[in-house]
Amino acid sequence: MIQLRLKTECDRSLTPFVTRIADEEPQHEDDATLLSREAGILSYRTGHTDFRLRDISPVDISGDVLLIDPRRQIAHRLIRAASPHNTFLITEQCDQLCLMCSQPPKQRHEDMFGHFLAAARLAPPNALIGLSGGEPLLHKEGVFNFIDKAVAERDDLSFHILTNGQHFDDGDLPWLRRHRARLLWGVPIYSKDPAKHDEIVGKVGAFAQLSPNLALLGFAGAALELRTVVLAQNVSGLPALADFITRHLPFAATWAIMQMERIGYGRMNWDGCFFDSSTDFADLGLAIDLMRARRQGVTLYNFPLCTVPPAYRDLSAQSISDWKQKYLASCESCSLRAHCAGFFEWYREEDGFMEIQSQ
């Protein structure tokens, strides 16, 4: 696994600060240049202070943007320059309790917008930054302000925002329109049946709130990615959901159908929720065929290629973030491995897919 946190040493009395590992000459006062390296310890100097990093090579972190927490002596890699998967965790609070949630909510919220803005300023050119949670739009004003300020300084940045779609109102329309070219909204929908959707997200009335808010995103011309995790609870409803999407959500740029991630509530509820699509792809196939017939985009996330019938494999994306992705022993000899999403780090063969076969 790729490390997202690094051990660091610096003056413990400092307040947390953001810095970028300069690959050449520093271009910014927050850029850190390498002073010396010895016995697994890298010493850096910024325009303000010095710090040291342990157990990492300079090439692996070149261009990275770090948030250094002096009190805990930890450096968070907010932006890894070499990775397409960079996400700012806006909050861990959430107003839904989804059965398969990989990141169960917490009560406490720590406002990090100042650090995120500092990090966005230092991001590589044309970076796409994920904003996730929890539910980021529980802090809507903070998110909107952060994006306004970030793009005012860096109009090359774009953001992929994961939200449950519960917190928009008509007053957001001008803002959504103003930023529509740089924002991609990832919004989950689990069923066309409101009761089924509400049951899966653990919130009564969620669908009733989601519906007008999706209409608002459509009316704003926002780029919308609908996201549906396949579960034992909703798999038989996927063809009907596909019909619903093509008729009522034709403005969605794509529909991402996703396999479960066995962590958080996803681990707790795995036995009751995991749907083994490697042995039964019928409902998924019907749903995809309908999307194809109606020429609307569809993508498969987190599906190992060998679990997908060949006719649908071109839809599979390498969706699992590099830092939590793995392959199995049987993948060693597989000819499709280079194009395969692989598995989550916390996937277990004993209660996972039945049909995993080297291709």
Place this chain on the structure above:
Amino acid sequence: MQIWPLRFRDLDDRRTVLADDSGAYFLADLDFVDRYSGDRLTASDEKFLREQGHAFERDGDLAHTGFLTRWSQRQHVSLGSAYVILIPTLRCDLKCSYCQVSRAPTAAKGFDWDDETLQNVLGFLNGLPVEQIQIEFQGGEPFLRLDLLEAVAAFARRRFRKVRFVVCTNLQTLNEDIRAFIRSDDVLISTSLDGPHQVHTRNRTADPLLTENFLQNLGEVIDLVGPERVSALPTIDMEQPPDPEALISSYEAFGLSSLYLRPINYQGFARKSHPAARTSSAWNDYYRSFVDVLIARNARTGRVIEEFYLAHCLRRILAPGADSHTDLRNPNIPTGANAVINFDGQIYPSDEARMLARIRQVDLAIGNVKDGLDHDKLALLAPAHINTLDPDCIHCPYQPFCGTDPIDDLSRHGRIDVPRQESWFCQRHLAVFDLAIDLIYSTNPAVEFTLSRWLGLETLPEALRPAAP
């Protein structure tokens, strides 16, 4: 609840096809139509219409926004790509029975682009506001002027980000230079194969040896560039139409998996002496019987042959955006990016418009490569190229899938405002769309097999066959 207006048409004596302005369709029985027109819809009728997106509760709700999106997608034809037909020469070394006006003898003078015209054509292409283009070389026989094709290709490969060439050739002659030209990945070959040997000879070559030549060349070209870069189409003489099985076999023999049936389109005086070419019912009957044979054959052999036009119409019914075929789309406003440039540098909105000028019926040139486009003429032609507001089409459930062809109306009737149902274009397309809807709703496994393969699907989802309660 408000219901978006529904148009309807009887498919047969028990089924009516209904569709709204966005192209969302369903079948119903006559009782439903009575309830709809008499404002006596039941609760289950209303539930059906709501779920299918034919109704909404409030402005801006999800059903409303979804419908607006689908409607506007139907009105939008992407203009990012140009499709230009070039006629560098009108001379041809064949004299096909159905080609009366679009050729000149090989020895004739004054039927090729001169140097100045070539330069003007390149200048015209250069000025098109697109980065993608498909350039189709027609004739005459374009390979008689390979030098002009090479000059255009060299220029276009420099000028455009994405370019594709189609050479519409009779393939009577192949030589080293032609082989070198078509070896390039961006060159496609389109040719005519009218069916079995004697049909092809009767229609096109009038000489079995010439037919032999052609068949040999077709085989060689397919070996050279692969069947996916070669397309062929049969022109059907309705006075002596080929047996469908024999026609399909002649295509399959070359490994060709798609054919596009086209009726002979007689122009001017010739039309008067070929009465069969004027009646659409003969064509529609033949077309339907051909499709029946094709579908049964696909099921029998397991190899899938496509009739391009029907497959295309199916794609247009199922979704917006199937606009790659420039003869059937809506709106289809004539522009320079979708035009025909004749051997004399005149620009026409379509090949048929060029023919009308050639037989001196009416001059529909929309400019020439020397002086540019004639914007007054373009403005005059534009309104007739939209079916959305046509007084007849607005009552037709097929309007969102269909197009218009005022040039054909002009050619056959001398005017563009004939009642649609009396026009060849409308009669032909009503028949094609009736057939397509009938096939979509068929539960015959042979039909499902062919349709799913044509549409690139593994299954034919039930949701494609909505039916009112």
